[in-house]
Amino acid sequence: MLVRQRGFNGFSYRDLAERVGVKTSSIHYHFPSKEDLVQAAVTEYSARNAQRVRDIDTSLPVDAQARAYLAPWLATAGGDAICLVGMLSTDAVFLPEAVHRILKDFYRLHETWLTRLLETAQAVRQKALPIPPQALAQAVFGALQSGLVVARLFGAPQRIEAAADLLTASVSAWAAPGRVTGPGP
Amino acid sequence: MLVRQRGFNGFSYRDLAERVGVKTSSIHYHFPSKEDLVQAAVTEYSARNAQRVRDIDTSLPVDAQARAYLAPWLATAGGDAICLVGMLSTDAVFLPEAVHRILKDFYRLHETWLTRLLETAQAVRQKALPIPPQALAQAVFGALQSGLVVARLFGAPQRIEAAADLLTASVSAWAAPGRVTGPGP
């Protein structure tokens, strides 16, 4: 998708029209303004993405859930497009409130899902995580988003792996023994 | 700065000229093309930023170094501008190789600095980190970059704290006992 490569100000009706094989006025018929266009795109994107996350079987072992969650990230990394939400988030100044809401909901959904996964892992492993599950979830998700950006910049898909490994390790047998923030022995 | 708010395609010579109080042709005299303009901006930005990182006293305790490193991130979060490098990284498609190099060097500098900090912390605390220091450094840096984007989107400066806490906890007394990637008990 054009927006995922170039951002809100980096594509035009003309670009889109040429790619789809119609005239710009036809696109204006369906999406009067560019904001309408982007809102429709991000609505569909986030709905599809959210469904995919919800489709992960929560009765699976936590490490299997983590693998399922990470698969699309790993598959996307290093291509010429990044996450639509990550892209539009940097263009937030140009976007209407309606789009802001969709972007925020996207972050919240992923962070909530990851938080639950980390809480489950914490309970199963009976080990405390270094920081609260919600904070770790936010950090992991941010690392993944940035990972896509960096993987594209470096032309190196494996650049996403640091973020993926952080999640994998967090749901695995790793954690601090006992107290979370206390001093070491 | 205009670019840090709006990105490469989100500002024009006119915007800049009005803000500086000159005519667009005067800016063209100093920076013939827009690429020249952005290259000069990011060069100065990254040089200043790199100096600030290098100025952190490496003989300080690791947690004090982490605090010093995080201070500017916390101060920036929630404002209307994000990191120039984070912004331009999403606009990479439009930027020349020369700018790509500067952006990559920026990532490498921060990741290298954080890797060294985490290695030092690991040695001092005599605890292994859950994932290799370099991977954790990349994840932390990505979480911080994304943290600025998200803090701005949500209008919530405290959104950066998850990433900051991950670094703080990582240099503190928290880590896995013994083996890093082994299975749990």
Added chain:
DNA sequence: GTCTATAAGGCGATAGAC
């Protein structure tokens, strides 16, 4: 080194024929 003036083309958006 900054100005006025202007070029040449892209932009989002609209009117009206078909």
Added chain:
DNA sequence: GTCTATCGCCTTATAGAC
């Protein structure tokens, strides 16, 4: 619902006076 044609404005960039 897609087309042609066009509007008014903005864009990067240049030429030449001062």
